[in-house]
Amino acid sequence: MPETTRRADRLSGSRYGNRPTMKDVAARAGVGLKTVSRVVNGEPGVTPDTERRVQEAIDALGFRRNDSARVLRKGRTASIGLVLEDLADPFYGPLSRAVEEVARAHGALLINGSSAEDPEREQELALALCARRVDGLVIIPAGDDHRYLEPEIRAGVATVFVDRPAGKIDADVVLSDNFGGARDGVAHLIAHGHRRIGFIGDMPGIHTASERLRGYRAAMENAGIPVEDGWMSLGATDPERVRRAAEEMLAAASPVTAVFTGNNRVTVTVIRVLAEHSRPVALVGFDDIELADLLRPGVTVVAQDAAALGRTAAERLFRQLDGSLVAPERIELPTRLITRGSGELPPAG
Amino acid sequence: MPETTRRADRLSGSRYGNRPTMKDVAARAGVGLKTVSRVVNGEPGVTPDTERRVQEAIDALGFRRNDSARVLRKGRTASIGLVLEDLADPFYGPLSRAVEEVARAHGALLINGSSAEDPEREQELALALCARRVDGLVIIPAGDDHRYLEPEIRAGVATVFVDRPAGKIDADVVLSDNFGGARDGVAHLIAHGHRRIGFIGDMPGIHTASERLRGYRAAMENAGIPVEDGWMSLGATDPERVRRAAEEMLAAASPVTAVFTGNNRVTVTVIRVLAEHSRPVALVGFDDIELADLLRPGVTVVAQDAAALGRTAAERLFRQLDGSLVAPERIELPTRLITRGSGELPPAG
DNA sequence: CCCGCATCTGACAACGTTGTCCAGGCTCTA
DNA sequence: TAGAGCCTGGACAACGTTGTCAGATGCGGG
The missing domain is CATH 3.40.50.2300 (Response regulator)
Structure with a gap:
């Protein structure tokens, strides 16, 4: 006789998992089911007196409409x-x-x-x-x-x-505009006299990464600078690999004088590497990072508006x-x- | 005759808002409703052949179980x-x-x-x-x-x-442990010789803020340092007010030599103020902030593990x-x- | 005094799923 | 070959809500 059990639990109010329904509210208020629904949803056609009785029953029982059932019925x-x-x-x-x-x-x-x-x-x-x-x-x-x-x-x-x-x-x-942003960022470095510019970014399988890489290549090509092997590092995501990639570019026979980084995580790691580096190296990063203005030098970035x-x-x-x-x-x-x-x-x- | 309409829409597959149900899948597979349910939920008691037929119908119709209905039935x-x-x-x-x-x-x-x-x-x-x-x-x-x-x-x-x-x-x-963390942070400043220490934090109505303030007071009291008026700024949340509060503490007749900041947002603003300040002022902040290690000096913090x-x-x-x-x-x-x-x-x- | 109308109320089905239970068909054994 | 037992499949109710529709009630006017 599950119905009896449930009613008892509900009245005692102590057992978990049984919540009052509109039916319970209706019974307590002595009205019909639909009237409760009307009150709960603020629909018209309920006398103030009835509404008050229903509201009291709702408060007394701690009723809250079950939106799952509502969704089922309404569709949205x-x-x-x-x-x-x-x-x-x-x-x-x-x-x-x-x-x-x-x-x-x-x-x-x-x-x-x-x-x-x-x-x-x-x-x-x-x-x-x-x-x-x-x-x-x-x-x-x-x-x-x-x-x-x-x-x-x-x-x-x-x-x-x-x-x-x-x-x-x-x-x-x-x-x-990943392509345009990266292109402009790299062009900015070129405008400041750099020709040996490194790119460190994510795996080219990721759309944003490949677009930014494309922007890098476009800027270099526009300036008539051939990109050398070893200037690009792709797919370095974890800090350790980014660090190694950056160090290699800086230690090469003819090292890069500037780096463009493909996302915020890479930028942060590269900042760390550059901070330990003796010669100053220019840096532009994709994505803004907090406190970028407080570092010395401040970090120039291509910011997107998340x-x-x-x-x-x-x-x-x-x-x-x-x-x-x-x-x-x-x-x-x-x-x-x-x-x-x-x-x-x-x-x- | 809504039933007819719906069926037609479903078959044409073009109209929004009508999704196939288990009933539809059952009809198409030529099995009972509950059998579909069994397949969908991986319940036992279905022959491989029946299961295959049902699965085909599911794929063909693009059926996906309606979890709202499921929830309604199951309770969780x-x-x-x-x-x-x-x-x-x-x-x-x-x-x-x-x-x-x-x-x-x-x-x-x-x-x-x-x-x-x-x-x-x-x-x-x-x-x-x-x-x-x-x-x-x-x-x-x-x-x-x-x-x-x-x-x-x-x-x-x-x-x-x-x-x-x-x-x-x-x-x-x-x-x-907001109280203990703040107390230890302030004690750290005291251990480094500071006695005139400012506190900038959130409104004391916020529990974390008041606990951290309590920690500040406790550390000062433990060290036998009376807290002067003007060393504490509470309720400064927006950068502008934090900035003013910090500047006042630093410009006072006998200015503070160290500041303890009550949360990450306050810390960031105070770092900015201190960066513009001529004399070095010590700082310990509650909450870690990214790149804190790259600033000069690095920012000492009381870190919580979010x-x-x-x-x-x-x-x-x-x-x-x-x-x-x-x-x-x-x-x-x-x-x-x-x-x-x-x-x-x-x-x- | 009765009818018509407006207002308020409630019975009932439906939403899509799952749990219960029973029917039918099969295999296995005596 | 009949009976017991197992396996598969399906009919049906229930979950809690809302939409539909019809019944009840009260009021005013003829």
Whole structure:
């Protein structure tokens, strides 16, 4: 006789896991089920007196509407998912926060998870979010094949990719101008007299990394400088390898006089190496880093606006949900060169 | 005749918002509803041949289980909520990530939101998460009254507070040793010969801030140093006010020779002020900051382990859900003094 | 005094899934 | 070959909510 047991537990109020339902509230208030629903949702057509009785019952029982059931009935969850690479990376905090603020403005909750740069985990996470029936997904891709999302998108899940483009499907994408930013950063070094310029970046398999590399090559080519072997280090992600790469460039027979670094983590490591180095070496880094202005010299960077990326993507997501959007688009946000000293050092040696 | 319409849409596959259900899969595979459920959940009792047919139907239709319905039926959502102050703050990134990893290890998703330091928003968010029927909540309190959670906790929502204690309810709390850390940091300055030491921190209404202030006072008292008016600045949160406060302390008739800063944001601003100051002033800050080792002098800090806070809290949450936990507890994690130079400067002037 | 109308209320089905339980078909043994 | 027992598959109810629709109630006017 489970019904009896449950009622007893509920009345005693001590047992975990049994929450009062609208039915319980209705029984206590002596009204119908639907009337409770009306009160909870602020629908019209309830006399003040009835409303008061219902409200009292709600408070007395500690009732809270079960949104799972609501979602099941209504179809929309008023929540969106965010799949990013690593929340602990300072670049993603503001991005995530920006997405959240837009979601909040649309009355939606944000569910997020980290892919840890693992394509399989990205897929697992994205599909788990779809199973929760999020209304939309903002994805910072780890993998390069997103066809697994096709059924979801067809089923109406709004989808926007950020920071890196979607792989093998046609979808909205919001990016920084990685190519242009890197090109301008390297050109800045060239303008200050450098010709032997190193590039240290992530694996070229990652879109942002290859675009920035392309920018480096373009700037060098525009200036008519042939790039020598040993000036480029790709795929060095962990500090140890970045350090080795930087040291090799600086110790070569004809060492580089400037370095362009492909992301914030690389930049930080290279700053450490340069700090130990005797001769001054110019540096421009992609991504801004905190306290960059307080170092001596200050660190010149190509800054992207992480918050703007997140905001733009989220706004586009909700416009998809509004139905006011049709064709997928690729949006590129400009980067900004912030000069602080390290990029303006003249060539030494 | 809505049924007909829906079926047609589904077959055409073009209209948004209609997803295939197990019923559809069953019809297509020519099996019963429950058999599909069994296949989807990997339950035993299905012949390989039937399983194959079902799987084909699933793939063909792009079916994905609706977890909302599942949750409704099963009672548990396998998701936990995290309410924090501001994801954009570098302190919370690693904390959030640590919570996520623990959740993942337990097969749960993480839903998070920022309170923006607003008690009302904290409550709104926490209750919204409860309405989604998260299994548990990790909360970094913005407010100081959490009685609104009593019905939820009684109903079985596991709850752990982090970084600051819960207000007016008895609940699990995981904190850093704010008092001890601040006391030791200030004692460190005293040990290096300082007697005129300033304190710049957040509003004393915030628990961490008042504990750190208490630590400052204790260290001074232990050393028999009376604290003068004007050595303490409380409630300065925005950079402008912090800057003014620091400048006043340094410009006073008998200026402070060292400063203890109450959190990372304050520390960063004070570093800027000190960089412009002529005489060297010692500094110890609460919270570690990135690149602190690269500044000259390096910044001595009292570091808390944000990831450990998050991990400890999340683990405790899941132990509550296991039922292996009974009485609420208060856990205090140690802080660590990291000497890098700024805290070891001798008194000047 | 009765009818019509507006207002308020509640019974019922449906959302998509899972747990329970039973039916039918099979194998194995006596 | 009949009966017992096992395995597979499916019918049905339930989870807690909301939309639909019809019934009840009260009021004013004819």
